[in-house]
Amino acid sequence: MADRKTRDPDEKKALHLAETTDVSPKQAKDLMRKHGKDSPKVEKEAKNFKAEG
Template sequence: MPRRDHADRPPKKPRTRPLKGEEAEVSHIVETHDVSPNQARELVRRHGNDWRKIDEAAKSYKDEK
């Protein structure tokens, strides 16, 4: 079977809609870290499901207030 080269794929566009389950994560971050929903969505976009990084970044948001 020939090997597919990923160079022939178009570049991925940034997501505009949340992934399945992402809104639940956003709600959890908003409740536990007292950040805005937009800030929480940005954290999920940047860090995915790396909760350690999300916690650290959310604390820095709170420090900026």
């Protein structure tokens, strides 16, 4: 795993989304791919998901 200084900015966004909603980092990345990285819809959709077990 990359350290924080070399982590991809999109990965940082995905991790932040995962931390602030109830989705896994993988689900956050999938939602960002589907709805756009900065789309307000991403956060709305993430809030409707449940994290993977």
